Amino acid sequence: MNGDGVCRRCGERLVCIDIDPVETEEFGRKLANLACEREAKADFTGFQEWLEHHGPFDAVVDGANIGLYNQKNFSFIQLNSVVNGLRQLSPTKKLPLIVLHSRRVKGGLADNPSNKKLLEGWRRAGALYATPYGSNDDWYWLYAAVKSRSLLVTNDEMRDHLFELLGTSFFPRWKEKHQVRLTFKRGPNFHMPPPYSIVIQESERGSWHIPTISGDDIETLRQWVCATRDIDAVSFRSAPQLAQMKL
Ligand SMILES: [Zn+2]
Known part of the structure; x- marks a missing residue:
């Protein structure tokens, strides 16, 4: 993720969940x-x-x-x-x-x-x-x-x-x-606190982002798992295959 919470791999932005x-x-x-x-x-x-x-x-x-x-x-x-x-x-x-x-x-x-x-x-x-x-x-x-x-x-x-x-x-x-x-x-x-929330989240286009604990310190950036859907490939497949995500 860059500092604004944009994924360098899929280009999607992480969301920020406000505190009530x-x-x-x-x-x-x-x-x-x-x-x-x-x-x-x-x-x-x-x-x-x-x-x-x-x-x-x-x-x-x-x-x-x-x-x-x-x-x-x-x-x-x-x-x-x-x-x-x-x-x-x-x-x-x-x-x-x-x-x-x-x-x-x-x-x-x-x-x-x-x-x-x-x-x-x-x-x-x-x-x-x-x-x-x-x-x-x-x-x-x-x-x-x-x-x-x-x-x-x-x-x-x-x-x-x-x-x-x-x-x-x-x-x-x-x-x-x-x-x-x-x-x-x-x-x-x-x-400063990140402008996004460190939680597992699905973006509008269906990418999933999962925070890991590696890099959870000041000097190194936190590592995230980015899982995107191959939209063209999944549209003709059966339901179980739909659940499969391209890592
Ligand atoms: Zn991503």
Whole structure:
């Protein structure tokens, strides 16, 4: 598939199945309930209020994941390059929401004058949320992105226990449409969600496209199986043969 979802073999375009806003809202409620259960209640409801006041955002950044990606020590410079890149992409040039655990915004590297300045700037702009000690910041960035219906910037595959709690009926579809992944080559490269859906699908002219899991990472393109009908050949054949597709 090329970047627009056009099959290089048969020339057909993959479809995009939109996510129902009502479903998204229901999922947001379920997520908030789970987060309140798992996190100290006062803290998470405090965050919901904070988000109500400062949001919505065009993008939400999983700060720890981005600051540590391919780094031994947390890199504020790398995180800042992503934040600035996202600001450029925003139609209103608004800063994304940066979610970071409290331990990353105080002491250690955070006390370095240039990092301190960055943190101050983000805080003043209402773009930084430091999750409390003892919290799992995953709940915060995920909820903020679902609630804001925004992009979520993380290279986290979101497959661990927390995400398993969210079920498989809605969350994988949401993730496919909202997760932005990153690589770095002289600055960040944003890998936007594809403009098509990663599901088995039949096109109008009868081609079938089947996604495979090979190439399901940032660097290589996902592989698809393309199965087209030989329309001229099948028109005179019997029914069982019609079902046969030319691979
Ligand atoms: Zn095709």
